[in-house]
Amino acid sequence: MYELPHQSIPEMLRTNAQQYADRTAISYKKEGSFRSLSYSDFYERVLMAARGLLKAGVVPGDKVAIFSENRAGWAIADFAIQCVQGITVPIYATNTAAQAAYVINHCEAKIVFVSNRIQYEKLLSVRGQTPELEQVVSFDRFLGSHELPVYSLYQLSEDSYPVSEQERSKIDSCIDAVQSTDLLTIIYTSGTTGVPKGVMLTHGNVLYDAHYGLEKLEAFGKNETFLSFLPLSHVLERTAGYYAPLMTGCHVAFCESIDKVVENMQEASPTVMVSVPRLFEKIYARIYEDVHKMSSIRSYIFHLAIKVGRKFISRRYIDPKPLGLLGLQYRFFDWLVFQKIRKRFGGRLKYFISGGAPLDKLINEFMWVIGIPTFEGYGLTETSPAVTLNSPWKIRFGSVGTPLPGTEVKLADDDELLVRGPLVMQGYYKAPEETERVMQDGWLKTGDIARIDEDGYVYIIDRKKEIIITAGGKNIAPQPLENVLRMDKYISQAFVYGDRKPYLIAILTPNLERLIQMAQLEGLDYLDMEDLVTNQQVQKRYAHRLQRINDKLPSYQTIKKFILLPRDFSVDGEELTPTLKLKRKVIAAKYQDRIERLYLRNGNGSDDQSQDNGGLT
Numbered sequence: 001m002y003e004l005p006h007q008s009i010p011e012m013l014r015t016n017a018q019q020y021a022d023r024t025a026i027s028y029k030k031e032g033s034f035r036s037l038s039y040s041d042f043y044e045r046v047l048m049a050a051r052g053l054l055k056a057g058v059v060p061g062d063k064v065a066i067f068s069e070n071r072a073g074w075a076i077a078d079f080a081i082q083c084v085q086g087i088t089v090p091i092y093a094t095n096t097a098a099q100a101a102y103v104i105n106h107c108e109a110k111i112v113f114v115s116n117r118i119q120y121e122k123l124l125s126v127r128g129q130t131p132e133l134e135q136v137v138s139f140d141r142f143l144g145s146h147e148l149p150v151y152s153l154y155q156l157s158e159d160s161y162p163v164s165e166q167e168r169s170k171i172d173s174c175i176d177a178v179q180s181t182d183l184l185t186i187i188y189t190s191g192t193t194g195v196p197k198g199v200m201l202t203h204g205n206v207l208y209d210a211h212y213g214l215e216k217l218e219a220f221g222k223n224e225t226f227l228s229f230l231p232l233s234h235v236l237e238r239t240a241g242y243y244a245p246l247m248t249g250c251h252v253a254f255c256e257s258i259d260k261v262v263e264n265m266q267e268a269s270p271t272v273m274v275s276v277p278r279l280f281e282k283i284y285a286r287i288y289e290d291v292h293k294m295s296s297i298r299s300y301i302f303h304l305a306i307k308v309g310r311k312f313i314s315r316r317y318i319d320p321k322p323l324g325l326l327g328l329q330y331r332f333f334d335w336l337v338f339q340k341i342r343k344r345f346g347g348r349l350k351y352f353i354s355g356g357a358p359l360d361k362l363i364n365e366f367m368w369v370i371g372i373p374t375f376e377g378y379g380l381t382e383t384s385p386a387v388t389l390n391s392p393w394k395i396r397f398g399s400v401g402t403p404l405p406g407t408e409v410k411l412a413d414d415d416e417l418l419v420r421g422p423l424v425m426q427g428y429y430k431a432p433e434e435t436e437r438v439m440q441d442g443w444l445k446t447g448d449i450a451r452i453d454e455d456g457y458v459y460i461i462d463r464k465k466e467i468i469i470t471a472g473g474k475n476i477a478p479q480p481l482e483n484v485l486r487m488d489k490y491i492s493q494a495f496v497y498g499d500r501k502p503y504l505i506a507i508l509t510p511n512l513e514r515l516i517q518m519a520q521l522e523g524l525d526y527l528d529m530e531d532l533v534t535n536q537q538v539q540k541r542y543a544h545r546l547q548r549i550n551d552k553l554p555s556y557q558t559i560k561k562f563i564l565l566p567r568d569f570s571v572d573g574e575e576l577t578p579t580l581k582l583k584r585k586v587i588a589a590k591y592q593d594r595i596e597r598l599y600l601r602n603g604n605g606s607d608d609q610s611q612d613n614g615g616l617t
Contacts, residue, residue: 002406002422005211005247008178008203010082012247017043020222020249027253027268028072034253034268037072047163049080050171052156056111056135060085060177063107063186067091067100067123068115070232070254073139073153075242077113078232082203085174088185089198090233092578094571097122099196101129103188107198107429108132113153116140124148180204186429187235187381198429199381201235208422209384210244212404216389217351217375222249225348227270229255231578235385236355241274262344269346276356277363278580280374281486284363287341287370288489289513305333309369317368317395338370345372355379355386356579358460360483361398368395376400378460382444384423388458399457409458410443416464417450418443449477466584471502474556481557482582488545490514493569495587496559497595503560505598507591508542509568529566539564539614546614561598562614563591 006012016025021040028035037045058064064081066088068074081088089107091100093115100122104112114120114136123136127147136150144150163171184203188196226245230237245252253268255261261279291302312330315321323330342349352367352374359376367374373392378400379385387409390401403409407421420443427435438445449461462477469475478496485494485506492511498504510533518524518541519532526532542564550558569575575587588595 002208002212004180004204004207006207007180008082008175008182009184009206009243010079010175010178012207012243013043013046013079014172014175016246016249023249024251025246026072026075027251029254029256029264029267036251039249042076044163045076045157045159046079046083047168047171048157048159049076049153050083050174051163051167052158053080053084053086053111054170056156058084058086058111060174061087061183062111063087063089063109065089065091065104065107065109065112066233067093067095067112067119068139069093069257070228070237071115071139072254073113073115074232075252075254076153077137077139082178082184083171083175085178085182087183090185090187090231090238092231092233093119094231094578095122097126098129101126102196103198104130104133106188106196107186110134111137113137113139114150117142120144120148120150178203180207183426185238187233189381197431197434199235200426200429201384202426205384205423205425206239206243207247208406209379209386209404210239210247212406213240213377213386213389214244214248216391216401216404217353218392224248224250224271224350225268226250226252226272226274227255227261227265227268228252228274229258229261229264230274230276230356234356234579235381236276236379236579237274239384240353240355240386245272265346265349266344267346269348271348271350272353273349273351274353274355276579276581277354277359278357280352280354280359280363280367284366285489285492285511289511292489302337305337306366306369308333309338310365313365313368317393318397334371341370342372351375353377353389357581358400358479358483360487362487365397378448378458379423380444380446382425382438383419383446384425387419387421387423387446396455396457399453399459401458402456403458409452411450411452412445414464415449415451415461417446417448417458417460419446420444468496468499468504470498470504470556471500472556476504476557478584481553481559484549484553485546485559488549490518490542490545493582495569495582495584497588501599504558505595506546506559506562507565507587507595508562509565510542533564533566543614560615563594563598564614 017039022038024036025039025042026037064086066074066077078088089109091103110132120136120138124145136148137153137156138150139153141152180203182203183200184206185201186198188198226241228237228241232238232242242252255264291299308329312326315323349372352372354374354376364374364376375390377386377389379387387407388401388403410418412418424444447464449464451459462479466478467475468478481496482494485491490511491508493509495507496504524535524537546559571578575583577583
């Protein structure tokens with residue numbers, strides 16, 4: 001039987017506001033510098049906002065939405081909603097007006113918090129589609145339209161007036177009434193495969209996941225600084241990068257944006273971060289980009305340091321043996337090479353937690369080698385999210401670790417991973433049929449194909465619905481292939497396609513810095529990136545790079561043709577989710593015409609090598 005550290009999330013904050021009163025709870029960037037709120041000050045701001053929600057008529061069970069990027073206001077609004085027994089409904093800041101309207105209508109939210117005028121104007125543009133929406137509260141101050149009343153968070157909170165004892169007592173009663181079985185939040189899935197579903201998570205679901213996730217890591221103290229950059233609308237950041245640190249008296253610093261991550265790391269000097277594989281891929285690529293520009297002697301030293309580091313990590317963590325001279329060698333190279341790399345990330349970074357998508361084994365090991373252990377885990381929105389996690393002395397690269405205490409996993413007949421435990425959702429909001437479809441005798445069908453080794457470590461193969469079945473009947477998981485492609489120094493992102501087709505093709509985005517450098521060295525003339533990626537020399541270079549990759553793969557997994565795009569996939573381009581995962585259906589539809597041309601044959605039966613296509617011979 002498992003125990004929860006608190007009765008509810010707001011009760012946790014109330015307790016910690018007393019226990020860690022003067023310790024920094026959150027910080028945020030404003031006017032060029034980070035500003036902080038202590039636990040006691042943060043809690044007072046939450047109480048003021050909660051008082052305003054009570055005056056606005058919020059009653060237990062009401063859904064209140066937050067349509068905002070990560071910032072202090074997000075956290076204040078979230079806890080305030082909970083303090084009055086409301087249910088927080090996050091909306092991704094990158095959502096369109098129509099997507100936001102769907103969530104607001106489906107959950108019947110009468111109040112929506114927004115970050116700024118941009119998000120407000122999205123709501124204003126669909127005002128006719130949200131008849132139940134009564135009020136918008138903005139973290140920024142601006143004048144709105146009479147069609148959709150908007151108030152600032154300062155107006156709602158009446159922050160010039162301290163919370164009276166009577167008001168505090170009323171909010172305390174609300175907090176006391178919140179049970180672990182009550183709904184904490186409804187999180188809507190991204191909806192890339194259909195209509196978004198609202199995942200219902202309780203206070204107990206999230207408290208369990210945060211508490212036992214930290215216990216499994218065995219690595220964090222009470223003075224850590226977490227830099228929060230993944231969207232709080234996503235359950236990974238919300239549980240692991242926000243509730244978990246605040247549960248243990250740690251400090252959460254809100255990043256300005258994904259684009260400012262490295263800059264904010266240098267300013268905030270975090271000790272812990274939650275991330276997705278895309279960040280580690282960029283770190284890996286950037287470091288090797290710099291090595292590429294080094295003198296031959298410095299490059300040799302770097303590669304020697306990595307070689308020693310890999311032996312050190314294996315002997316210390318994978319197959320423990322006495323370190324002997326190897327320990328001294330590693331400490332030398334850590335002083336000479338690796339600590340300089342760590343200084344780029346603020347100098348204090350001790351750990352990363354990785355989730356959201358599979359992390360390449362080579363990159364994971366590399367992060368450990370440079371002295372920033374990265375713990376890969378696995379989970380879903382439906383599981384609060386973490387199901388499994390690697391731990392400091394039980395690391396197995398390539399796996400997503402072992403289950404959290406009290407959580408069970410097993411494989412179905414078709415190797416789909418099934419999960420049962422206190423972290424599993426209560427169901428999909430207003431969708432009992434969908435809930436019944438994924439729940440079987442208390443087991444959640446994850447939709448992921450996996451294997452479990454003899455020691456209980458879980459290995460995710462790919463999403464069940466994303467497995468490619470070629471015309472020849474071969475089953476191929478695209479994500480491992482895409483990871484291999486992204487490891488090439490000329491490739492930034494990759495999308496593999498080929499379901500029901502005779503062979504696989506790939507859509508690639510270039511490492512622009514490397515590509516431009518290559519064009520300069522070879523004296524290529526081009527007008528813009530669109531022109532450059534269709535240049536025959538460039539096409540031949542990428543065909544050669546792919547052939548080298550293909551030589552190491554079984555024939556049925558090789559990439560026969562490719563499309564080279566002039567830019568990266570992006571959230572703005574709607575090809576990536578807010579957590580930087582590929583939107584496969586969107587990408588396939590967006591480039592469908594070009595994809596189909598890769599499967600056309602010309603008159604003599606050979607592959608059509610038009611300017612749009614890259615072919616391998």
